[in-house]
């Protein structure tokens with residue numbers, strides 16, 4: 116009987132996590148796509164120097180970051196996946212969202228400073244350990260995108 | 270030098286499996302895994318249990334018995350002695366019996382339990398409600414059946430090993446433990462159903478040998494079933510799954526073995542001196 | 551598809567830039583491998599199971615990055631960087647990114 120109640124509660128939390136989580140995810144992806152389309156004129160490159168036939172008037176460091184965490188449903192799936200091994204599909208959209216969001220924020224920062232392109236862009240991922248549960252569970256994952264914003268002369 | 274402002278295909282970094290499909294596959298895999306692990310453990314326990322000597326069993330699991338006997342009142346001690354006398358008469362029909370039995374009476378809804386080391390607990394309500402000696406004899410015979418198969422050790426062994434395996438392999442992550450133990454519980458239930466059947470059969474045989482017939486053997490089950498329907502007890506079902514088929518099984522076994530069923534019911538023994546409130550009569 | 555972690559593809563010149571492309575995958579090792587690795591940890595040395603797993607995953611991340619590069623019409627990716635991070639207990643993300651370009 117207690118088992119059933121326990122399972123019932125877990126199932127309820129899972130369903131709430133699933134529905135709310137996937138709605139948020141869908142909306143976020145939509146917003147990301149819109150902003151990517153709007154900001155696509157700003158080039159983001161990993162090369163260390165601007166091509167020799169470009170000219171830069173101004174340059175400076177720009178950064179963008181995003182911290183994300185999994186919903187209960189996906190964390191549950193990831194937990195089981197960790198037993199069988201293989202691709203943790205539930206993590207992919209999360210990290211993809213976070214990374215694109217971080218790049219978009221970096222681009223926004225560059226735009227605010229009047230830059231027209233970002234070169235030598237690097238990305239960094241780090242796990243933020245939760246204060247409880249001896250760091251076993253995660254509070255979230257931070258994605259940091261940074262690069263050098265340049266103002267290209269036409 | 271040209272610059273193209275095209276957006277790359279953004280679907281490549283996300284697998285397109287539907288999360289619910291993924292969930293179904295994983296949950297199913299989990300249940301299969303836990304069942305396989307559990308059956309493996311059960312198999313190991315089957316092999317290991319006969320190797321444990323009776324004395325060791327009594328020594329290891331003796332703790333806590335003292336608190337049962339010290340809490341028994343004078344009347345309960347008398348009842349325990351009467352029950353023990355009946356138990357020993359029944360056990361005499363099992364020539365290879367290796368156990369020294371000890372009966373304890375505890376308060377609580379009608380039930381009886383076999384504990385490791387030859388200890389049997391009988392609840393006071395079971396004694397108060399029993400309408401014949403035969404009824405009580407079958408319950409005791411059933412518990413002797415658990416000792417015969419050493420089911421208490423099996424159950425304990427399975428439970429302990431299963432938790433141990435979950436803990437050491439790291440399978441028991443907080444998210445997944447409930448799923449794994451669900452698989453374990455389901456498998457355990459089917460094992461204990463078999464055990465109950467075997468114990469019923471053994472108890473029936475002892476009763477038939479003692480009295481020459483099996484009348485009253487199903488009385489306890491009928492009583493519990495009636496009480497469950499009236500919502501009076503729910504606890505019993507948790508430890509002893511009860512069903513019509515289990516009651517029918519007694520009669521079928523008796524017929525199959527050409528044992529006598531009908532016969533006179535003997536007056537009940539080990540009754541409390543003051544009638545209990547829960548006594549229906 | 552030319553892939554390099556230098557500014558250019560040596561011997562070729564870049565004619566056009568397409569911008570950032572990336573590929574990632576998140577993988578978990580299974581419990582069996584975990585148990586074997588914990589035995590291996592006693593004596594140290596290479597954990598072959600993990601080496602293979604991570605290499606295989608990194609290849610996949612690279613393949614996904616190449617797929618993005620193809621989708622914009624590039625024929626090379628320069629200045630490719632890898633990043634591996636543990637995003638959760640028992641889960642590693644392999645990430646590859648670079649600049650999609652057209653070379654001649």
Ligand SMILES: [Zn+2]
Pocket residue numbers: 411415465468509
């Ligand atoms: Zn039983």
